[in-house]
Amino acid sequence: MSSPKPKTTQTMKPATAAKKLGILLSAAPAEFQEGVVSRSELNALQSTPPPWLADLRRNGPHPKHVVAAKLRVSVSGLIRNGITQPLTTAEIDALKAESPAWLEHERAVQAEVRKEAQRLKER
Template sequence: MTSRKTPQTMKPATAAKKLGVYLGATPAEFQEGVVSRDELNALQADPPEWLRELRRNGPHPRPVVAAKLGVSIGGLARGGITDPLTTEQINAIKADNPEWLQRERATHAEVRKEAARQKNQQG
């Protein structure tokens, strides 16, 4: 009795997170189905046009927005950014360089610096 191995699948939200895209902006067939590990690997290896477009122009999920702005996700919330943003909107925030962004970038840099210091002490 050999059991057949079923392919590992994930919810669309999980796949979108792994792909670094905002689920609400993905095509309906992506949102409504399940994604196998092989399908995810194929999307990462050879992204279709819709995926390339989302990665290029957004809207981007909060972790991507935070990374592009150089702040933490908490810093985004403190700055009043709670919705996904497009690349154009992110670039506008960078160009304006508001006080909250400057403050959060400094805080984020300090946190990273402290984390690196602690890691060096442990190792």
């Protein structure tokens, strides 16, 4: 009989971990960017974020998908309107306060897309 194999620790690349944490990898500390992240380390970061992670989540810079969610538009809508770089929370708040016409248009488009998706789901 063979003995059971020891469990291997599941690890992921820093880019994958950053995406799961909702942060921009290039804004994370060097030790996070250069290492690998185990599943247990990711769980620990999610449950009790260290100060650097809490600060990144609060102030940014944020990746496109987070910017889009905060503005209630799609990532495509951001790109169509020339926003291709990460934004900070202050920049996002300034856009919300300014409420340009393109933002209102993209929000309306996104609302229609969600409404259609819900309608199809209910069918």
